[in-house]
Structure formats: C-alpha cells, structure tokens
Amino acid sequence: MHRTRVRVVEDALDANNTIARANRDDFDRSDVTVLNLMSAPGAGKTALLERALAEPLPGDARAGVLEGDVQGSMDADRLAALHVPVVQLNTDNGFGGECHLDANMVRSALGHLPLDEIDLLVIENVGNLVCPAEFRVGEDARAMVCSVTEGEDKPLKYPLMFRACELVAINKSDLLPHLDFDLDKLLYNVDVVNPGVRTIVTSARTGEGVEELRRWLGELVARRVPATVPG
Amino acid sequence: MHRTRVRVVEDALDANNTIARANRDDFDRSDVTVLNLMSAPGAGKTALLERALAEPLPGDARAGVLEGDVQGSMDADRLAALHVPVVQLNTDNGFGGECHLDANMVRSALGHLPLDEIDLLVIENVGNLVCPAEFRVGEDARAMVCSVTEGEDKPLKYPLMFRACELVAINKSDLLPHLDFDLDKLLYNVDVVNPGVRTIVTSARTGEGVEELRRWLGELVARRVPATVPG
Numbered sequence: 128m129h130r131t132r133v134r135v136v137e138d139a140l141d142a143n144n145t146i147a148r149a150n151r152d153d154f155d156r157s158d159v160t161v162l163n164l165m166s167a168p169g170a171g172k173t174a175l176l177e178r179a180l181a182e183p184l185p186g187d188a189r190a191g192v193l194e195g196d197v198q199g200s201m202d203a204d205r206l207a208a209l210h211v212p213v214v215q216l217n218t219d220n221g222f223g224g225e226c227h228l229d230a231n232m233v234r235s236a237l238g239h240l241p242l243d244e245i246d247l248l249v250i251e252n253v254g255n256l257v258c259p260a261e262f263r264v265g266e267d268a269r270a271m272v273c274s275v276t277e278g279e280d281k282p283l284k285y286p287l288m289f290r291a292c293e294l295v296a297i298n299k300s301d302l303l304p305h306l307d308f309d310l311d312k313l314l315y316n317v318d319v320v321n322p323g324v325r326t327i328v329t330s331a332r333t334g335e336g337v338e339e340l341r342r343w344l345g346e347l348v349a350r351r352v353p354a355t356v357p358g
Numbered sequence: 359m360h361r362t363r364v365r366v367v368e369d370a371l372d373a374n375n376t377i378a379r380a381n382r383d384d385f386d387r388s389d390v391t392v393l394n395l396m397s398a399p400g401a402g403k404t405a406l407l408e409r410a411l412a413e414p415l416p417g418d419a420r421a422g423v424l425e426g427d428v429q430g431s432m433d434a435d436r437l438a439a440l441h442v443p444v445v446q447l448n449t450d451n452g453f454g455g456e457c458h459l460d461a462n463m464v465r466s467a468l469g470h471l472p473l474d475e476i477d478l479l480v481i482e483n484v485g486n487l488v489c490p491a492e493f494r495v496g497e498d499a500r501a502m503v504c505s506v507t508e509g510e511d512k513p514l515k516y517p518l519m520f521r522a523c524e525l526v527a528i529n530k531s532d533l534l535p536h537l538d539f540d541l542d543k544l545l546y547n548v549d550v551v552n553p554g555v556r557t558i559v560t561s562a563r564t565g566e567g568v569e570e571l572r573r574w575l576g577e578l579v580a581r582r583v584p585a586t587v588p589g
Contacts, residue, residue: 167398167399167400168512169398169512197488197515197517198515198517199511199515201511201514201515225488226457226486226489254398254515255457255486256485256486257456257457258457274507276505276507277400283430283432284427284428284430285429286428302507302537305536
C-alpha cells in the first residue's frame with residue numbers, strides 16, 4: 128500500500144518563530160548581524176562585552192547591544208559607558224518576570240535600536256541555562272558564556288543550551304588556579320553534547336581570549352550573506 | 359455610592375497551588391519538613407548539601423533529598439554516597455526541558471520517597487534564578503544559595519528569588535580573596551530586596567558556615583507545627 132505521510136510544519140505554526148522571522152527580515156533590511164548571547168546568571172557576559180567592545184571590532188564593524196534583564200538597567204549602564212548604542216529590555220511585566228527573551232520582546236525593542244548605524248547587534252539574554260535556548264529571536268548565531276566557577280558538569284545538565292550555540296566562551300579563566308576544576312573535563316563534556324563546537328577560554332579580568340573573541344565577532348559580521356529582502 | 363469589590367481568589371484557581379497543597383498534606387501526614395532549595399546553575403547547592411548532610415543533623419533529624427535537574431543524575435549520585443535517601447527528578451520530558459520544578463513534578467516523585475523515614479526533605483530545584491521562585495511545591499520554607507562569583511548585583515536583577523527565601527547562603531567564600539567582589543555590597547543588596555532576611559556566608563570547600571547552616575536546618579525541623587491532617 129502506498130502511504131502518504133503528511134508532515135505538520137510545526138515551525139510555521141509557532142508564533143515565536145514567525146515573529147523571529149519578521150525580526151530577521153528587519154535585521155536583513157538594515158544589514159545587521161545578530162548574536163544571541165546566553166549564559167547562567169553571573170557568568171560574565173557583560174564584563175566580556177565591556178572588554179570586547181571597548182575598541183572598534185575587526186573590519187571596523189560597529190556594534191550595538193540589546194540588554195535583556197528581568198529587572199534593572201545596571202548592565203546597560205555599564206555598556207553605555209563604552210559609547211556603544213545600548214537598549215534595555217526588562218522582562219518583569221509578567222508575574223515574577225520572564226526567564227528568557229522571546230522574539231516578540233525583541234521586536235518591541237527594534238524601534239529603539241539604531242539598526243542602520245550598526246553592523247552587529249549583540250542581544251544579551253536573561254541569565255538562564257534553560258529557556259533562552261528554546262526561543263529564536265531572529266538571530267544569525269548563538270553563543271554562550273560558561274564560567275569555570277560553575278563546574279564541569281553543566282553541559283551534561285543543560286545540554287540544549289550547549290547544543291544551541293556555535294561558540295562557547297569558557298570564562299573567568301583567571302580563577303582556575305583557585306578552583307577544584309578540570310578544564311579538560313569541561314571541554315570534553317562540551318564536545319560530548321555539541322561535537323566540534325568552537326570554544327574560547329576567556330577572562331574579562333586578564334584579557335585572555337578577548338582578542339580571539341573579537342576576531343570571531345568580526346568574522347561573524349564578515350560572513351553575513353548580503354540581504355535579499357527588499358529595503 | 360457604596361461599592362462592593364469582588365476579589366478573584368486567584369490562589370484557589372491556580373492548579374499549581376492546588377497540587378502544592380496536596381503535597382503539603384502528604385508531607386504533614388508523614389511529619390516531614392520540606393525545604394525548597396534554589397540557586398543559579400553552579401552556585402554550589404549540591405556541594406553544600408554534601409557537607410551539611412555528611413553527619414546526622416542537630417536533633418538527629420533524618421534528611422532526604424529530591425534532586426531536580428533538566429537532565430542527568432550526577433548530583434543524585436553524589437548525594438547517594440552519603441547514605442541519605444535521594445530521588446532524582448528530571449524535567450527534560452518537555453521540549454528542551456522545564457527550567458523549574460512545579461508541584462505536579464514533585465507530586466510524581468512522592469511515591470518514590472521514604473517519607474515516613476525522614477524528618478527533612480530538601481528539594482534541590484533546577485538551577486535558575488527566575489521561575490523556581492514562582493512555583494510552590496508544598497514546601498515549608500525556601501532558601502537559596504548565591505555564589506560570590508556571580509557578582510553583587512544579582513538581588514537587584516532577580517529580586518523575586520531573593521524575596522521568596524527566608525535564608526540566603528552566600529557561598530564559595532573561599533574564593534573571596536581572588537575576586538573583585540564586595541561582600542558588604544551584596545549583603546546590602548540582599549537586604550534591599552528582602553529586608554532582614556537571614557544570611558549565612560558559606561564555603562563547601564573550607565566548611566565556613568556549614569555548622570550554622572546545619573543548625574538552621576535543625577531549627578527548621580524543630581519549629582514544625584505538628585500535623586493536623588489525619589494520618
């Protein structure tokens with residue numbers, strides 16, 4: 128018997144992905160590369176960005192930042208000191224606050240972002256190793272920061288997050304001498320859940336890995352396929 | 359004009375709270391005190407429990423642990439070595455995994471817990487500073503672990519979590535000499551969002567604060583109001 132298999136295109140039914148695609152179209156129109164940057168709370172996303180964006184990026188790519196937080200604007204204030212356009216997005220309208228950014232929240236911020244004046248938008252997500260990886264926001268790439276203080280087991284406990292990213296920055300390397308922490312074991316566990324993923328060992332304090340991170344950001348902008356969406 | 363205000367009793371309509379209350383009744387029947395223990399990923403909940411539960415608690419209270427994780431059973435395996443009853447609860451049935459425990463997940467584990475053989479059940483929640491604070495699971499008390507590596511700003515960025523707890527353990531104090539971290543500033547910020555909340559500075563590595571934490575756990579069991587639910 129011939130059987131026809133009807134596949135439900137879940138993707139098309141998913142409101143978040145529909146809005147993410149609309150965001151992506153807007154980013155394309157302005158030729159902006161978008162990075163969704165994720166981590167656990169306190170892993171050092173903002174400190175790394177402060178170091179990485181302190182000078183113009185390779186290729187003179189101009190960066191902007193969208194700061195996602197449950198509450199407060201401390202990170203946005205820190206980054207604004209760099210004279211990089213920064214927009215704060217708080218998720219605390221809901222009960223207790225949303226634990227992630229979704230495409231619609233990002234969409235609500237688009238009008239406040241000078242998209243035509245930047246080449247790279249870094250979306251600093253809410254600190255959380257679960258839900259941010261489940262919601263596309265219209266980004267070109269996803270990266271995460273994992274602090275060595277969090278232990279070697281995190282890739283195995285939060286595999287979706289590590290799997291969702293094409294770069295894992297292993298941060299706070301300056302603390303390695305003071306920890307019972309096996310860097311090789313973490314790198315092994317990262318590779319188990321996301322084989323071959325690019326990793327960079329970083330420290331916002333000593334500057335280790337920051338140049339490599341800056342080069343990666345520059346390459347991300349350079350690899351962008353020119354927009355096909357009519358402007 | 360006389361106006362009557364009808365208040366919608368949201369609580370009674372909330373399925374999670376209804377199930378949490380059923381859990382609580384079961385805990386009451388077995389005279390078990392329940393602590394919901396929360397933190398960001400890698401803050402050191404398990405390591406602190408390993409230290410705190412290595413010996414019988416004050417008052418000879420017998421402890422058990424319910425381990426919540428998106429995936430894996432590494433923490434449960436660590437705690438099982440202590441000869442404390444441990445049950446693992448994984449949240450990864452959903453897409454990407456749930457970022458918190460809710461009352462129904464805890465309920466699904468109750469049959470696996472030797473409630474009549476323990477006096478204290480510690481529920482180690484999924485590592486996350488947002489949603490776990492929004493879901494009651496039937497607990498008597500909530501506590502959190504905040505690592506000094508996470509920065510002083512966390513209470514201001516995740517206020518609901520800090521507000522929900524009656525104890526904040528400030529962990530990894532052994533790393534203080536190696537961090538740009540102002541402990542007084544963190545304590546001030548904790549007090550801003552939850553005035554007067556009890557704090558204990560701890561280190562699972564050096565043992566600092568572990569005896570105080572054990573005393574607090576013992577007091578938690580001792581203060582329990584005898585069950586009024588028929589057994």
